[in-house]
Amino acid sequence: MSAPFRLLLVVGARPNFMKVAPIVRELQRDPATFAWRLVHTGQHYDTAMSTVFFDQLGIPRPDVDLGIGSGTHAQQTAAIMAAVEPVMLHWRPDLIVVLGDVNSTLACALVACKLGIRVAHVEAGLRSFDRSMPEEINRLLTDQISDLLFVTEQSGVDNLLHEGRPAHAIHFVGNVMIDTLLAHRDEARHLDIPQRHGLTPGEYAVLTLHRPSNVDDEKAFDRLFTAIETLATDLPVVFPVHPRARAAIAQSARASGLVERGRLQLLEPLGYLEFIGLLADAAVVLTDSGGVQEETTVLCVPCLTLRESTERPVTISHGTNILAGTDPRRILDAWRTVRTSGGRAVMPPLWDGGAARRIVDVLREQVAGEAAGTAVEATS
Numbered sequence: 001m002s003a004p005f006r007l008l009l010v011v012g013a014r015p016n017f018m019k020v021a022p023i024v025r026e027l028q029r030d031p032a033t034f035a036w037r038l039v040h041t042g043q044h045y046d047t048a049m050s051t052v053f054f055d056q057l058g059i060p061r062p063d064v065d066l067g068i069g070s071g072t073h074a075q076q077t078a079a080i081m082a083a084v085e086p087v088m089l090h091w092r093p094d095l096i097v098v099l100g101d102v103n104s105t106l107a108c109a110l111v112a113c114k115l116g117i118r119v120a121h122v123e124a125g126l127r128s129f130d131r132s133m134p135e136e137i138n139r140l141l142t143d144q145i146s147d148l149l150f151v152t153e154q155s156g157v158d159n160l161l162h163e164g165r166p167a168h169a170i171h172f173v174g175n176v177m178i179d180t181l182l183a184h185r186d187e188a189r190h191l192d193i194p195q196r197h198g199l200t201p202g203e204y205a206v207l208t209l210h211r212p213s214n215v216d217d218e219k220a221f222d223r224l225f226t227a228i229e230t231l232a233t234d235l236p237v238v239f240p241v242h243p244r245a246r247a248a249i250a251q252s253a254r255a256s257g258l259v260e261r262g263r264l265q266l267l268e269p270l271g272y273l274e275f276i277g278l279l280a281d282a283a284v285v286l287t288d289s290g291g292v293q294e295e296t297t298v299l300c301v302p303c304l305t306l307r308e309s310t311e312r313p314v315t316i317s318h319g320t321n322i323l324a325g326t327d328p329r330r331i332l333d334a335w336r337t338v339r340t341s342g343g344r345a346v347m348p349p350l351w352d353g354g355a356a357r358r359i360v361d362v363l364r365e366q367v368a369g370e371a372a373g374t375a376v377e378a379t380s
Contacts, residue, residue, distance in 0.1 A: 004035035005367045009095040010105025011062070012080070013095055015291050017053035018272060019099040019122060021314035022356035024180035030360070033367055037091055041080045041104040042067040052271040056372060057180065071107075073103060080107035089375070090116055093188075095120055095366070099176075101135040101290075103313060106142050113145040122359065124289075125151035125156025126311040139311070146255070148366070148369060149360050152177075153314040155349055173358040174350030177294055182353040184273060185280070193277035195243055197238065199264065201249075201281035205235045210242035211288045218251055220326065224306055225254040227331035228286070232263035234284055234339070240267040240275065251377075284338050286324075286331075291323045300345045302338040304331060312346045 007027070011020050020038070027034045028277060038063035054061065066083040068076060080103065088096070088111060095118040098105045102344035109119045124143050128136050142164075143149060149165060151157050152175040153337050160170050196200050207228065209215050214224060237258070241249065249255045249266065258264035270278065279285060279295060284302045287293065296303035297319025304324040324334040350358075 004031070005033060005095070005363070005370075006091065006093045006097040007034055007363070008088065009036060009038045009089060009106060010041065010084070010098050010108040012041035013100075013102040014053065016102065016104070017057060017059060018291070019058050019176045021057040021185070022098075022176050023122070023359060025313075026356045026360040030320050030339065030364070033364060034360075037093075037323040038344045039064045039066065039084065039087060039108075041084065042069055043076065043080070043102060043104045043110070056272050057184070062195040077103045077107045077320055079201040080104055081111050085111050087114070088112060088117060093117055094370075095147075095363075096379055098125060098146075101126070101139045101142075103134070103138065107198075109142045109145055111286070118147040119145060120148035120359075120363070122150045123145040123152055123156075125158075125160040125161045125170070126152045126153075126364045127155070128311040129367060130305075130309045133211075136311070146210075148362065149222075150362070152355070153312070155313050171358070171360070171362050172350065174352060175294060175348070175354035176355045176359070177264050177291055178298055178351045179272065179353050179356050180272075181276065181295055184276065188276035190275045191273060191277045193274050193363055194281045197267070197278075199236065199238065199265075199281075199309050202283055203235060204282060205231060205237045205285075206278055206282045206285045206344060207237050207239040208242070208285070208287045208289050209239075209248075210244050210345040212244070214326070215245045215248045218248065223254055223328060224253055224256075224326060224331075225329035226257065227335075228264075229254050229258060230328075230332055231286075231335050232258055234335075236265060237262055237286075238265045238267060238278065238282075240270045240278070242269065254373045283339070284335065293319070295312070296320055297345050299347070299350065302342065304334045304338070318346045318348045320345045 068079045096107050096112045097120045099122045114117050151172045202300050214268045280299050286304045288306045293315040297315045303321045322334045324331045
């Protein structure tokens with residue numbers, strides 16, 4: 001019997017945890033074929049942004065925690081590369097699996113590529129076409145050096161083919177984030193999160209902001225709150241505060257005034273189940289997060305994306321997402337549209353809870369192909 005196929009799964013930040021959980025569950029079903037290890041780079045490292053997700057999603061504790069922590073993009077990427085290389089040299093995986101578009105994704109893909117280790121990218125091909133976004137650079141470069149490209153929506157296939165990636169490397173498998181959401185949606189709703197925070201289901205807005213372009217620029221942040229201040233006269237706004245946004249809130253007279261008047265409720269970062277429970281009963285969600293655009297689509301909750309571009313166009317064509325931009329007038333126009341017509345969604349293709357199974361099926365085909373190739377060499 002041949003040795004199991006060796007996989008190294010890499011996570012680093014909050015979005016990665018939701019993506020890796022269903023893949024881990026599928027791999028656990030086939031220990032004869034796969035031997036795998038989980039590496040956490042520590043890009044997100046505190047309990048609220050990391051540990052609680054392992055607990056709630058049933059992800060095993062990482063085999064290796066690199067403990068990188070925060071820093072500039074260059075510092076963080078370089079530190080991850082230096083720390084993960086000895087892990088790869090020691091474990092010698094047949095393939096590494098990277099997820100999403102964070103610095104850990106690109107850093108680990110680069111190290112693997114230079115060591116001659118194949119790379120699989122989960123959530124490949126998404127493009128905002130805005131190279132001022134660090135995530136866009138991570139996506140572009142990771143896809144260029146990956147051997148297997150697992151795609152969530154048709155736009156990803158189209159983008160990768162346009163960029164010259166070979167068709168045989170591209171696999172449209174669906175969305176592992178949605179695997180996790182569908183598996184935990186009922187559990188999240190049973191937590192009664194709105195009631196715990198004094199909210200009436202269907203009568204509040206949820207706000208999430210974390211992108212540097214929105215929260216590090218005082219004028220940009222205040223501009224967004226010009227619209228949020230008006231919206232808050234219709235609905236109370238709940239804001240689970242990303243660590244990056246804390247200073248911006250303290251410096252914003254508009255945000256502070258809304259808090260004082262009881263129209264903006266600030267929450268600590270929430271665990272996965274608590275956050276989904278909060279989203280599920282919202283009247284509208286305002287966000288600059290890519291993952292939240294997907295989650296609101298499946299939850300059939302109207303979403304206003306506070307960015308000028310999105311790398312997830314299927315959430316607009318099929319989902320409940322409106323690309324509202326950052327201009328207060330556009331945001332309020334989008335809110336009026338939602339208030340008048342509500343949100344209806346058609347489930348995007350293959351967002352059915354089976355993405356992880358399809359990914360592992362492709363990996364199993366790779367193993368079978370290698371075994372066949374070895375057998376041919378042995379008999380020739």
